Amino acid sequence: MNNMKQKKIFSISALVVIAFIILIGGAFYLTLWAEATATEESEISAVLKREERTVFDPVLPSEHVSLPEDFRFHPNYQHEWWNYFAKLQDQDGHVYNVQWSYFRVAIDERDTRGWQNPQLFISHIVISRGSHIWREQRVARGGIGQAGMSNRPFRLWIDNWYWRALGTTPFPGQLEISTDTFGLELNTTTNGPFVVNGDKGFQVKHALLSVSSFSFSAPFLNVKGTITLNGQSISVTGSAWTQKEWGSGLIGEDQQGWDWLVFNLDDGRALTVSRYRQNGQVPHLFGTLSTRSGTVFNLTEKDFSITPMQVTSLANGRRMPLQWIVNVPKHGINLTTRISKSDMWQPFLIPYWEGPILASGSNEAWGFMQLTGY
Known part of the structure; x- marks a missing residue:
């Protein structure tokens, strides 16, 4: 009974x-x-704002990123986000752009297993070649083995999508994605140092100190592997950029969104610039310039400018600033960007415009751009 x-x-x-x-x-x-009527504020802020009733570890300036230890999982913080961008070529010179994101958000601070686990995992994959685009999303709850992370050895997974390595860091490692219509297996190795952003990894993202995060990147990566499209396996090689970020409450109360651009310059330097927009205040600017020798320059609004030059109307009715001028005078950088494809709005659970960009001016450069809040 x-x-x-x-x-x-x-x-x-x-x-x-x-x-x-x-x-x-x-x-x-x-x-x-509901793209035609929804506002980006509700789409982004509902996920990334910190709820008052929850208790997560705060992002404090007294704490710093430590590598390789911080490749690990950070369950005491509300958010954790990986971005991977790759520019690849096949033997005929055709260019393939790969965008992969792996995102964890905690609904609350409980540490429970099974179906009551509060962790939600979201992963996106986008492959573009010329006017063609392939994309898919996976969503999973934590605590049931469907998604998660292990450190020894390093492994991120959601369903049958994996980033795995033999050691405790992602490099060298393999990104393996399989869907019903496309897939990839990319082996990624480092070709330069890791870069810690901000003040030893502590990055203010709002005029209020309470909105900050920890982050570091690997902008100097080599890639070799295969992409499968339309049943055809294609050998590719190229370069990639990875960034990891974590914190608790990555959006401020009056924050509209952000503009984030990353570049690999033809002289071997790597540049990332961000513009966080908020109502009633000037945008908050920050960035990082790094070299293969390990020199890192943290950039503030006094060091660079990022200016939108052209607004484009997308098919879904949104208007996006898809062309920019990025000027870093002290370091001799002046870039004018151009997009490869305008209609790169990604209609995922966390929706945004994200796609490959090129730049010319003081340098030739390739990179990626992420825009939210429009």
């Missing part, structure tokens, strides 16, 4: 959990597809 009662209680609990997941998933997908 007790077993029957336990089974009945378990069944009711399971149904409640499933109903909750369906409700949350439905809300996400309503946001996802």
